[in-house]
Amino acid sequence: MTNYDITIHTRDRQRVSFVCSEAEDLLFAAERESILLPSQCRKGTCGACVATVTAGAYHLGEVSTEALPESAQVRGDVLLCRTYPRADLILEAPYDYNYIRFERIPERVAEVIDVTMVATGTRRLLLRLQPDTQGGAAEFEAGQFMEIQVPGGEARRAYSLANNTNWNGDLEFFITLRPDGAFSTYLESALVGDRLNIRGPLGTFTLRENGLQPRWFVGGGTGLVPLLSMLRRMADWGETLPARLYFGARYEDELFCQEEIRQIQDKLPQLQVKICLSRPGNEWAGYRGSVMEALRDDLGSLAASPDLYVCGSTRLVQGVTELALSQGLPDSSLRFERFLSA
Known part of the structure; x- marks a missing residue:
């Protein structure tokens, strides 16, 4: 050969x-x-x-x-x-x-601490790493993901982390339930105390240091998750960069982490948040339209070109990319991650 x-x-x-x-x-x-x-x-x-x-x-x-x-x-x-x-x-x-890493991907065991339905079709999964030779802390870059092995098989599913690195070993995920999805099926019957095999951290969708460049975060559905991790890191570090968050869903009952976003705003007063519903009810007081429409409105009145962090479906990533380039943003200002069905 x-x-x-x-x-x-x-x-x-x-x-x-x-x-x-x-x-x-x-x-x-x-x-x-x-x-x-x-x-x-x-x-x-x-x-x-x-x-x-x-x-x-x-x-x-x-x-x-x-x-x-x-x-x-x-x-x-x-x-x-x-x-x-x-x-x-x-x-x-x-x-x-x-x-690039020159080592084996870390493999750990984590215990299920909490499984909670937080919105229609979305569950919060909180895991805690079990102490081993690598210690008990959860160390990762904001925006990275972990691979979780589906119990009873060899298949793994990748999920972004919502929290920040911590000494407790906590790993927080928000997971969209997929019909007949292997890990989604497990979550339907998951119990506190279950042990799961995980690999990671992995991924390059992380914050980039770029001087005083504003950061705009765009997420659809659970595409919000790695953006939450990034914003929490900014809040923990007391960063003063201008920042905006665009979070899009179809219906109000699909929204989650609203209180967490408000807590981040308390620590990041410069953070502007726009929650967008493409199919809002009569009582909805937020932005009435898609996250793409909200972004288009604001990109048209730019004073300074932002770095864009985008996470969601392929359609959202492609749409934001095309929109940003059409508005004159350089390709180097775009960082994105697509979500896959699991």
């Missing part, structure tokens, strides 16, 4: 190299050498492991065109989990070197 040399250049002009056979995808080959490149679904559907091939031949397996549009494929963009080398490859990654 033929092996090829793979070199990935990061955004900050560093590089990482490994060997990959023609039968392996690039992500698997890197992990075999204890190089953990940013990824999420490993099925070619989320786009988290995107990179651009600048030299060399390869075979690209089946991918979702929502995660990797055909126009992107034409310019050499690939998903590492679906890319098989046919020659030595040189690639460029859209993240810095410090997002």
Whole structure:
């Protein structure tokens, strides 16, 4: 079997190299050498492991065109989990070197502390890490996610963390229930005291230091979750950057974490919040329209270009991206994460 040399250049002009056979995808080959490149679904559907091939031949397996549009494929963009080398490859990654880890993904055991229905179709899951050789603290970057193993099987599901790093070992999630979803089915009967296997933290959807640049956060449904983690970190650190939160849902009974958002505002008085309902009832006093419409209104009257942090469905991410670029925001100002059904 033929092996090829793979070199990935990061955004900050560093590089990482490994060997990959023609039968392996690039992500698997890197992990075999204890190089953990940013990824999420490993099925070619989320786009988290995107990179651009600048030299060399390869075979690209089946991918979702929502995660990797055909126009992107034409310019050499690939998903590492679906890319098989046919020659030595040189690639460029859209993240810095410090997002690559050279170790095994931490695997821990966590106990279920609370399972509560907080809105129509959404449950809060609170886990607490069990002390082990890694200690008992929950250490992660705001915006990252954990993979939780579905009890009784090997499948894992990725969920963003809503809280901030803490010494108690608490991991807070808000999870949309999916019909017939493997982990959603478990949550229907989950009990306090259950033990779950988790992996992580993972993910590069984190806050970027960019001087005094305003930060705007845009979330649809449980796309709010990693944004809450980021805002809580800003509040804990006493940051004074201008900030806005756009949280969108269809109906009022789908909203959650309203009190948590108010608590964040108490610590971040500069934070402006706009709760948007696309199908509001007669008594709704907030923004009447989609989060996209609210964002379009405000981007049209910009005094300073913000960094946009967007999390939600592929449709929301694509819509916000197109809107931002049409309003003159640079591509470098956009950071996003798509949510997948689980």
